Amino acid sequence: MKLGRVVGTVVSTINAPDFDGRTLLLCDLLDPSGDAAGGYLIAVDTVGAGPGETVLILDEGTSARQVLDAPGAPIRTLVVGIVDAVTIAEPTGRAAAT
Amino acid sequence: MKLGRVVGTVVSTINAPDFDGRTLLLCDLLDPSGDAAGGYLIAVDTVGAGPGETVLILDEGTSARQVLDAPGAPIRTLVVGIVDAVTIAEPTGRAAAT
Amino acid sequence: MKLGRVVGTVVSTINAPDFDGRTLLLCDLLDPSGDAAGGYLIAVDTVGAGPGETVLILDEGTSARQVLDAPGAPIRTLVVGIVDAVTIAEPTGRAAAT
Amino acid sequence: MKLGRVVGTVVSTINAPDFDGRTLLLCDLLDPSGDAAGGYLIAVDTVGAGPGETVLILDEGTSARQVLDAPGAPIRTLVVGIVDAVTIAEPTGRAAAT
Amino acid sequence: MKLGRVVGTVVSTINAPDFDGRTLLLCDLLDPSGDAAGGYLIAVDTVGAGPGETVLILDEGTSARQVLDAPGAPIRTLVVGIVDAVTIAEPTGRAAAT
Numbered sequence A, B, C, D, E: 001m002k003l004g005r006v007v008g009t010v011v012s013t014i015n016a017p018d019f020d021g022r023t024l025l026l027c028d029l030l031d032p033s034g035d036a037a038g039g040y041l042i043a044v045d046t047v048g049a050g051p052g053e054t055v056l057i058l059d060e061g062t063s064a065r066q067v068l069d070a071p072g073a074p075i076r077t078l079v080v081g082i083v084d085a086v087t088i089a090e091p092t093g094r095a096a097a098t
Helices: A061-068 B061-068 C061-068 D061-068 E061-068
Strands: A002-014 A024-030 A036-045 A054-059 A077-088 B002-014 B024-030 B036-045 B054-059 B077-088 C002-014 C024-030 C036-045 C054-059 C077-088 D002-014 D024-030 D036-045 D054-059 D077-088 E002-014 E024-030 E036-045 E054-059 E077-088
Touching: A002 A036, A002 A077, A002 B054, A002 D036, A024 A054, A024 B077, A036 A054, A036 B002, A054 A061, A054 D002, A061 A077, A061 B061, A061 D061, A077 D024, B002 B036, B002 B077, B002 C054, B024 B054, B024 C077, B036 B054, B036 C002, B054 B061, B061 B077, B061 C061, C002 C036, C002 C077, C002 E054, C024 C054, C024 E077, C036 C054, C036 E002, C054 C061, C061 C077, C061 E061, D002 D036, D002 D077, D002 E036, D024 D054, D036 D054, D054 D061, D054 E002, D061 D077, D061 E061, D077 E024, E002 E036, E002 E077, E024 E054, E036 E054, E054 E061, E061 E077
Parallel strands: A036 A077, B036 B077, C036 C077, D036 D077, E036 E077
Antiparallel strands: A002 A024, A002 A054, A002 B077, A024 A036, A054 A077, A077 D002, B002 B024, B002 B054, B002 C077, B024 B036, B054 B077, C002 C024, C002 C054, C002 E077, C024 C036, C054 C077, D002 D024, D002 D054, D024 D036, D054 D077, D077 E002, E002 E024, E002 E054, E024 E036, E054 E077
């Protein structure tokens, strides 16, 4: 998964009923510190995310269809969660032990 | 999904009946503001898109086969919609609250 | 799909019968104008493409297996067509209307 | 697979039960020498990895579901192992023979 | 498929029996001339490749599982062949005809 920020919406008629009533969110990809990392994805909303919110983006078709409980949906990319916190931790693990 | 702009067509004989009668569109990838982002994709048209139009490109085989209702088609990339509007919103969400 | 140009062949013994008798083509990726775009793919030939030819490359396993009619083949990338023409069109569509 | 280093965690409510109780690890991608290679992934932990540890990241949905023994889980990226050693070997093989 | 050069091995305990007894090869990605192209992959060995050897890397899960004859293995990337020769050919095809 990737971190993104909702920056807008895309309006387009798509000839596939699974898109009816779904919002297409335009999401900038972020680096872990919350800055734009370059690049974007258009993702189907599943959580009611709005502009400015930091979100988790899942970009695999089989996973997307599971979350939507729609086995035949032609959808690959979803906003699956609103991010509550990103914690950058102090290293304490084995690789840092000397 | 990604935003693209139709810039041309590709003519090639492909030894797979699912391509018969389908147009292969050459699409530049766009950034959200509508500028070329670098890179391109060759996508099968499903909406009658023409040169200069901004389109939604879906790039996953399973999804492409669902949209075409062709379970066995060897097609991964489709133009699935003509984009009516891309709206860049003012942030109002939780991540922007302070 | 992507545009490529056949620039050579790769000889390697692969321990999977689906590769027996198949030619592995070394293909430079091209931009739409026919210049090398950077990067390459090694693709299984299905059309008898030769050095210098511009080809269509399909890079998805499920699609590749459909074209080959070989459901179990461990093959992801195919040359599926020799490109007859790439046409860059004058924009006439809605997005260009003002 | 790719090498990564755990640098933090992500907290987000995801409306899919397969994520319940699972830790989302923020992992910087590494080059073989252990330096940050640019880029990151958010991966579901399966090994109890902690901050600072070098890990193996598996980034394919079907594989992820196999490791979790959860055929329907909407999960694509896993931390599947803690790396004990990366050995850069002296070339002794055929390609180096002259 | 891609060309790579075996540069080392990775040792990690992975909690999935399909990895038992398999060697994880650290492979630099190569350009067609045999120079490092930047980037690397960690691939499961299937051919007994050793350091310094130029190899063919197959990076698709379904294909990997077919080559291994292990339908449920959580493995995406394999070394499937040792490269005997890469031939850069003189163009003789239609695209070069004038």
